[in-house]
Amino acid sequence: MIKRVTFRHKWLPYALLAPQLLITLIFFIWPASQALYQSVLQQDAFGLRTAFVGLDNFAYLFSDPIYLESFDVTIVFSVAVALLSLSFALMLAVMADRIIKGATTYKTLLIWPYAVAPAIAGVLWYFMFNPAVGINAWILRTVFGYDWNHTLNGTDALLLIVIAAAWKQISYNFLFFLAGLQAIPRSLIEAAAIDGASPFKRFWTIIFPLLSPTTFFLVVVNIVYAFFDTFGTIHATTRGGPAGATNTLVYKVFNDGFIGLDLGGSAAQSVVLMVIVVTLTVVQFRYIERRVEY
Amino acid sequence: MANLQISGVEKVYPNGFKAIHGIDLKVEDGEFIVLVGPSGCGKSTLLRMIAGLETVTGGTIQIGDRVVNDLEPADRDIAMVFQNYALYPHMSVYQNMSYGLRNRGFPKAAIEERVQKAASILQLDGLLDRRPRQLSGGQRQRVAMGRAIVREPAAFLFDEPLSNLDAKLRVQMRVEIKQLQRRLGTTSVYVTHDQIEAMTMADRLVVMNAGVAEQIGTPIDLYEKPSSVFVGGFIGSPAMNFMPGQVEADGRHLTLADGSRLVLPADGRTVEPGRSVTIGVRPEHLMPSSDTDSALKFEIVLVEHLGADTLLYGLASAVQGAGEGGLLTVRMSGHHVMPAGTVIPLVADPSHLHLFDVATGRRI
Numbered sequence: 001m002i003k004r005v006t007f008r009h010k011w012l013p014y015a016l017l018a019p020q021l022l023i024t025l026i027f028f029i030w031p032a033s034q035a036l037y038q039s040v041l042q043q044d045a046f047g048l049r050t051a052f053v054g055l056d057n058f059a060y061l062f063s064d065p066i067y068l069e070s071f072d073v074t075i076v077f078s079v080a081v082a083l084l085s086l087s088f089a090l091m092l093a094v095m096a097d098r099i100i101k102g103a104t105t106y107k108t109l110l111i112w113p114y115a116v117a118p119a120i121a122g123v124l125w126y127f128m129f130n131p132a133v134g135i136n137a138w139i140l141r142t143v144f145g146y147d148w149n150h151t152l153n154g155t156d157a158l159l160l161i162v163i164a165a166a167w168k169q170i171s172y173n174f175l176f177f178l179a180g181l182q183a184i185p186r187s188l189i190e191a192a193a194i195d196g197a198s199p200f201k202r203f204w205t206i207i208f209p210l211l212s213p214t215t216f217f218l219v220v221v222n223i224v225y226a227f228f229d230t231f232g233t234i235h236a237t238t239r240g241g242p243a244g245a246t247n248t249l250v251y252k253v254f255n256d257g258f259i260g261l262d263l264g265g266s267a268a269q270s271v272v273l274m275v276i277v278v279t280l281t282v283v284q285f286r287y288i289e290r291r292v293e294y
Numbered sequence: 295m296a297n298l299q300i301s302g303v304e305k306v307y308p309n310g311f312k313a314i315h316g317i318d319l320k321v322e323d324g325e326f327i328v329l330v331g332p333s334g335c336g337k338s339t340l341l342r343m344i345a346g347l348e349t350v351t352g353g354t355i356q357i358g359d360r361v362v363n364d365l366e367p368a369d370r371d372i373a374m375v376f377q378n379y380a381l382y383p384h385m386s387v388y389q390n391m392s393y394g395l396r397n398r399g400f401p402k403a404a405i406e407e408r409v410q411k412a413a414s415i416l417q418l419d420g421l422l423d424r425r426p427r428q429l430s431g432g433q434r435q436r437v438a439m440g441r442a443i444v445r446e447p448a449a450f451l452f453d454e455p456l457s458n459l460d461a462k463l464r465v466q467m468r469v470e471i472k473q474l475q476r477r478l479g480t481t482s483v484y485v486t487h488d489q490i491e492a493m494t495m496a497d498r499l500v501v502m503n504a505g506v507a508e509q510i511g512t513p514i515d516l517y518e519k520p521s522s523v524f525v526g527g528f529i530g531s532p533a534m535n536f537m538p539g540q541v542e543a544d545g546r547h548l549t550l551a552d553g554s555r556l557v558l559p560a561d562g563r564t565v566e567p568g569r570s571v572t573i574g575v576r577p578e579h580l581m582p583s584s585d586t587d588s589a590l591k592f593e594i595v596l597v598e599h600l601g602a603d604t605l606l607y608g609l610a611s612a613v614q615g616a617g618e619g620g621l622l623t624v625r626m627s628g629h630h631v632m633p634a635g636t637v638i639p640l641v642a643d644p645s646h647l648h649l650f651d652v653a654t655g656r657r658i
Contacts, residue, residue: 185378185380187376187377187378187380188380188382190345190347190367190374190376190380191374191376191380191382191441192382192393193346193347193366193367193368194345194346194347194367194368194372194373194374194394195368195393195394195397195441195445196368196394196397196398197368197393197397201397205393206382209384210383210384212384
C-alpha cells in the first residue's frame with residue numbers, strides 16, 4: 001500500500017504545488033483558453049473591431065482547399081518522418097547492440113544529433129542540399145543526374161524537411177530501441193538460433209514482435225513530434241513553400257496568425273491541433289498500457 | 295540418438311581468461327550426464343560450447359560421428375532447455391513448440407502430430423493456445439521441455455532448468471525430467487549447481503572446479519571414493535568433515551591435532567608412516583564412543599532435528615588446524631535429545647575414512 005503523506009499545516013501542500021500550478025496556468029491553461037476564445041472571434045484587418053462569429057472560423061477552415069491541402073502535407077510529412085527515423089534508428093540500434101568494441105563511442109555519437117536545435121538541423125541540411133553550393137545537391141546532379149532544387153520543386157522541399165526532421169529524431173528513437181533490444185533476454189535469441197531460425201528470421205519473428213511496445217510508443221511520439229515540434233526546422237528552411245508544399249498545420253497557424261494577421265482563423269487551427277494532440281495522447285495511454293504485456 | 299564425445303576441449307576468452315582447461319568426456323548413447331560444480335566453474339560454458347553458443351578455442355566436440363566445432367547451433371541436432379525457459383512470450387504454447395519445426399520446413403501435418411504427441415506426454419493438452427505468461431512455473435518448464443522433445447534431437451542440453459522453481463516443484467520436475475529422459479532414451483547433458491539434483495538424476499556425474507573436471511563417475515562412486523578434497527566437500531550434504539592428521543609409525547593409526555587417534559582402514563592401502571594427510575570423514579561415519587581416551591572430543595553447539603536424522607554441529611580441537619573454523623558435523627540416525635554444551639567422545643568408522651594429500655588435495 002502506498003503510504004499517505006500527512007502535512008501538519010493545511011496550506012503547506014498547496015504552497016508546494018503552487019509553482020507548478022502557476023506555470024501550467026500561465027503557459028498552458030491561459031494560452032489554450034485564449035486560443036479557444038479567439039477561435040470564435042473575427043477581427044478586421046487593423047484590429048479595430050472584433051465580432052463574435054460562433055463556429056464560422058471552423059466552417060471556413062474545413063471548406064478552405066489550402067487548409068485541407070495543408071492537412072495532407074502534414075500527414076505525408078509525419079508518416080514519412082516517423083517511418084524514416086524509426087527505420088534508421090532501428091537499424092542503427094540493432095547494429096550498436098551487436099558491436100562489442102567501442103560500443104560506448106558509437107552510442108554517444110549516435111545520440112549527439114538530438115542536442116542540435118531544430119532550426120540549426122534544418123539549416124545544416126538546407127546548406128547540404130543547396131542547389132548552388134550544397135554537396136548533396138552536387139552529388140545528386142553529377143552522379144545521379146537529378147537536378148535537386150528545393151526552392152522551386154515542392155517534392156524536393158518536402159523531402160528536405162523530412163530528412164532534416166527525421167535526422168534529429170533518429171537519436172531519440174535509437175535510444176529507446178537500444179534499451180528495448182537490451183531488455184530482450186539473450187537466451188530467447190539463443191533459443192531461436194537453436195530452433196533453426198536464421199538471423200534475418202530471428203529478427204522478424206522474435207526481436208521485432210518483442211519490440212512492438214517500444215515501436216508503438218515511438219510511432220505516437222514521432223507523429224506528435226512531426227506535427228508539433230518541427231516549426232523551427234521548416235521556418236529555417238522552406239518557410240512552408242514553395243507554393244505551400246511544406247506548409248504543415250503548425251506552420252500554417254504561425255503563418256496565418258502572425259504573417260496573415262488572421263487571428264481568429266489561426267486560433268481555430270490551434271484548437272484543431274489541440275484536439276489532435278489530445279486524441280494522440282489518449283491513444284498512447286490507452287493502448288500502450290495494454291500492449292506492454294504480450 | 296547419438297553419443298557425444300568431448301576431447302581436450304578448452305575455452306579461452308578474448309581477454310585471456312581461461313574458463314575451461316582441457317576436458318575429456320565420452321557420453322554414451324542415451325546416457326544422462328550431469329555437470330555439477332560451484333558457480334564460475336565453467337559448467338555452463340562447457341554446455342554452451344556443446345550447444346554452439348560459445349566458440350570452442352581448443353579440442354573437439356563430436357556429436358554422433360560429426361565434429362561440430364564449427365557448426366551453427368541449429369545444425370548440431372541438439373535441443374536446449376534454458377534456466378529462464380526462454381519461451382517466446384508473444385507466441386502461444388503451440389507456436390513455441392512448433393517454432394523449431396516450422397523453421398526446418400516440416401509439413402504442417404507432421405508438426406501437428408509431433409506437437410500433440412509431446413503435449414500429451416507433458417500433460418499440456420489443454421494449454422496449447424495459452425501464452426507463456428498465463429502458465430505457472432511448472433507448466434512453463436514443461437513447455438520448454440516440449441519445445442526440446444518435438445525436435446527429436448540427438449541430444450538434450452539442460453542449463454539449470456529447475457533453479458527458478460520452488461522446492462516442492464523442483465523435486466517433482468526432477469523426477470519428471472528423469473522419467474522422460476529414460477522413456478525417450480535421448481543422450482542428455484544437464485548442468486546444475488545443486489548436488490542433490492546431480493546425485494539423483496545422473497547416470498554419471500562430472501564434478502567441475504575452476505575449469506577442470508575433478509572427477510567423472512557414477513553418483514555412488516563419487517560419494518564413496520571422492521578423488522579429491524574438492525569432490526569430497528562438494529558431494530554430500532551436510533558436507534564431509536576434514537581434519538589434519540599424521541600416520542603413526544605402525545602405519546595403522548592416525549594421530550589428530552588434539553592427540554586423539556583414529557584407526558586406519560585395513561583395506562590393504564599402504565600409507566607411509568609419518569606422512570601428514572588430510573582426513574575426510576562424512577557426518578554419518580562419526581559416532582559417539584565409550585572409549586574416552588583416544589576418541590575425538592566434540593562439544594555440541596547446535597542440534598538440528600530432522601526427524602529421521604539428528605544433525606549435531608559442534609567444535610572439535612582436532613579440526614582447528616584445518617582452517618575449517620573447528621566446526622565438525624555429525625549425523626545420527628533417529629531422534630536424539632542432546633543439549634548444547636555437552637562434550638561427547640567420537641570415533642570414526644575406519645572403513646569410511648578418506649585420506650587426501652595435504653599439498654595437492656588428491657586422494658591417497
